[in-house]
Amino acid sequence: MSIFKKFINYYKPYKKLFYFDMFCAIIVSIVDLAFPQILKYLTNGLFTKGTSVIVKYIGIVAILMFVMYIIRTYCEYFITSWGHIMGANMESNMRQDLFDQYQRLSFSYYDQNNTGDMMSKLVSDLFDISELAHHGPENIFISTFKIVGSFIFLAFISVPLTMILVVITIAMLVFCLILNRKMQATFTDNRKKIAGVNSAVQDSLSGIRVVKSFANEDIEHEKFDYSNRMFLNSKTAQYKMMGKYHAGTSFFKGLLYLAIIVCGGLFVAYGKMNVADLAVYALYIGIFITPVEVLINFTEQFQKGYAGFKRFLDVIELNPDIVDKNEADELKNVGGNIDFNNVSFSYEEGSKVLSNINIHIKKGKTVALVGPSGGGKTTLCSLIPRFYDVDKGDILIDGQNIKDVTLKSLRNSIGVVQQDVYMFGGSIKDNIAYGKPGATDEEIIEAAKNANIHDFIMELEDGYDTYVGERGTRLSGGQKQRISIARVFLKNPEILILDEATSALDNESERHIQLSLEKLSKDRTTIVIAHRLSTIKNADEIIVIVNGRTTERGNHKDLIAKNGLYAKYYNMQFEGLEKFDIYED
Template identity: 65%
Template sequence: MYFLKRFIKYYKPYKAVFFIDMFCAMIVSLVDLAFPQILNLLTNHLFTQNAELILKSLPWLGLGLLVMYIVRYLGRYYITYQGHVMGARMESDMRQELFDQYQRLSFSYYDQNNTGEMMSKLVSDLFDISELAHHGPENIFISILKIIGSFILLLLINIPMTLILLAVTVLMLVFSVNQNKKMRAVFMDNRRKIATVNASLQDSLAGIRVVKSFANEPVEHKKFERSNLQFLDSKERNYKRMGTFHAGNNFFQGMLFLTVLVSGGFFIALGQIKATDLAIYALYINIFINPIEVLVEFTEMFQKGFSGFKRFVEVIDTQPEIVDTPGAKDIGVVKGDIAYNHVSFSYDDTNMVLEGIDIQIPAGKTVALVGPSGGGKTTLCSLLPRFYDVTAGSVTIDGKDVRNITLESLRKAIGIVQQDVYMFAGTIRDNIAYGKPDATMEEIVSAARQANIHEFVMGLEDGYDTYVGERGARLSGGQKQRISIARVFLKNPKILILDEATSALDNESERHIQDSLEELSKNRTTIVIAHRLSTIRRADEIIVISDDGIVERGNHSFLLERNGLYAKYYNMQFEGLTD
């Protein structure tokens, strides 16, 4: 009932279409039920009259039946057209809601879930839900009308024979319910297995360049084959269960015909029913059995749609870990004072990544974080825009705890150039403008110039309208890095986080970009994560972070004179002995 209530709410925007659809379904059902009854009346009354009366009545009879079937045609057209459109719109609403939920979910959700599985829920699951949304109420309503209507009319023809028919139908119903329970688990397993196939496919295709560089196509073949065969095994068990279900129901349908013929012959012999009435009875049996067949087929659709909707609800009900706290306020005018106050952080509440970190960054200053990989530098930066929340302590901007600032205003005040550059499918213009969606062309070009990418773009045949390919496949690493830097120039935030912002650049490009970044950093609070220590010599403060926390801090000259860990890293790079 919980899932039913959740499902029904998606019909609310389309109540008018739904009720018209049900009305049309009722008209179609009544027309189907009327034909045997009309035949019965004609056989027992009109067709027993003289030829002249019959011939005179036929045009009116034909006209009446024509009108009846035109009405049926219009009803069926509306059911098929508008009914499907309603289902498609509900599917669209759910897909948008699911997409928006994916956007709301925190980084921790993406750390634990595969993109392929999420796409499976967004596409294939929702298609089956759409089919259920349209065909479900319609099939149930039409089937119930026909079953009840034909059953009443069968009772009017012969009560004892109809009660025998009812007994066989009850046995068929018990069988169907029992098999239906067994099918539910199989269909849910199907969903999980196809999601695994999608996840394997997405993972392999996204890393196709790595696959080919290692000549590991056979490895990927085995990985995909494993998930594919698991899905095949699930489908085989699914079809075995469906075979039992459909064959069993067809057997009971045969028993219904057997019951009609044997009991009909018996009651004819007793003189309790006429042979012509048995023929009419047989017509109603077809009307009685047809909706049962529809319900049997609907069971499969229901199980697919239900399992898909259940997975859909699981995602919708997932609560994002990072949300606006009650009473959160807009950040307002940002000065740029940043403070990490005794900050500790753990991804799983067991192993501490950061512990007892205290850092104060005055507005407009540049602080560089250096140290070995895994020391928590990127994690420390991720706490500032609240990609994750601190386990203990607090992070503040201008004295305001970031947890008390609205996420939208907080993240708009912070510009990030990440180490792993992501390009969206589209043009160079689109990717630069992502930093400010309403930017003018002049602003985009200005940002590109500052990022030292304008001349390269103008050298392309389509200039700023050049398509970058999936994940920027048509661009080099350095070109993608400079476009991502241009985004931040365009955004023009008060606080900058540069996570290996020049790591993919050659030495010449790095010098140009470094000058641009230093210009951008003026009067802005900047946090730089760098392994190439030549890029941070002018930083106001350099903080060396290792697995033990902050081990050194000071400017470039001070740390070199101290001859500690920073000096060790710097000398190793100068001698070309490290990355």
């Protein structure tokens, strides 16, 4: 019932449309129920009169029935068209709610869930829910109305024969309920398996360049084949269950017709029923069985929609673990002082990534984080904009706990330049403007100039309107990196995080980008994560982080003099290893 109430809430914006849809459904049902009664009246009344009376009134009957079916036609049109439009609107609302929920969820959710599965919930699941939203109330309402109406008329014609039909119908309903429970499990499994197919496709197509570079098409074929076969097996089990369901219900429908012929024939033989009444009774049996069939077929649609809506609620009802406090303040007039006070963090319980970190960064200063890969440098930086929340301790900006300020104002004050640059589908202009929605062309051009990318853009045929391709495939790594820097220039944050922003670039690109980063860092509090130590020699402070703990700190000159881990890594680089990743402790 809880799930049902939540589903009903999506009808509220379309109440008038829904009620009129149900009104049209009543009209359609009344017209269908009326025909056998009209035929009975004509058979027992008008058609027993003389030729002149029949000819005189048959035209009036024809006009009335024509008008009746014209009205039914318009009602049927409204049910089919606007009923589906209502369902599509509800689907759109649910999709927007689900997308917004995806936006609210923190990084930890994305660490544990696959994009293909999320896409499945956003597209295919919601289509099934939309079909249920439209056809569900309509099918139930029309079918119930027709079943009850035809049952009443059947009882008026012959109570004994109707009681026999009731017994068969009850047996059929018990059979349907038993198989219905089994079908629900197959449809739920089916939703999971198609999500697996989507995940395999998304993973393979997103990494198609890696696939082809390693000539691993056969491996991807096998991976997809496995997901595809799992889905096929699920569908096979589903269709076997559906086969039993439909075959069983067809058998019971056959029993209904058998009961009419045998029992009805006996009642006629013993004078308890006349032939005309049996003919009308047979017409009402058709009206009685058709909605029963509709309800039976609707079960498949219901199970798909129900399974999809449960998966939808699984996401919608998740409480984001990083949200604003009720009394959260705006972070204003940011100077850029950052304090880590006894900060500890772990992604999973029992596996600490950071332990008792204490760091003070003065505004406008540049601090570099170095150390072995996996030591916790990127994690430390991810805690500042609250991509994750600390397990213990506090992070302060200008003396204000970041948990006490709004996420939007906090993140608007922080600019991040990462090694893996993400380019959105669209133009270069769109991607730069992402740093400040609504920015003027002049502001975008100025940001591009500051990032040393303007001249390159102007050489392109379409300039700033050049399409970058999916994930920026038409641009080199250095070009994408400079566009991402222009994006941050446009944002103009008070705090800057540079996460290995030049480690994947060639020497020439690095020189261009290093100049851009130096310009970007000027007068901003800057945290730099670097494996290429030559780029951080001039940092105000260098902090060595090993296994989630700070082991050394000082400027370049001091750390070289200490002859510790930093000096060891720097000398390795100085000896010719100009670019390396640090894997050892």
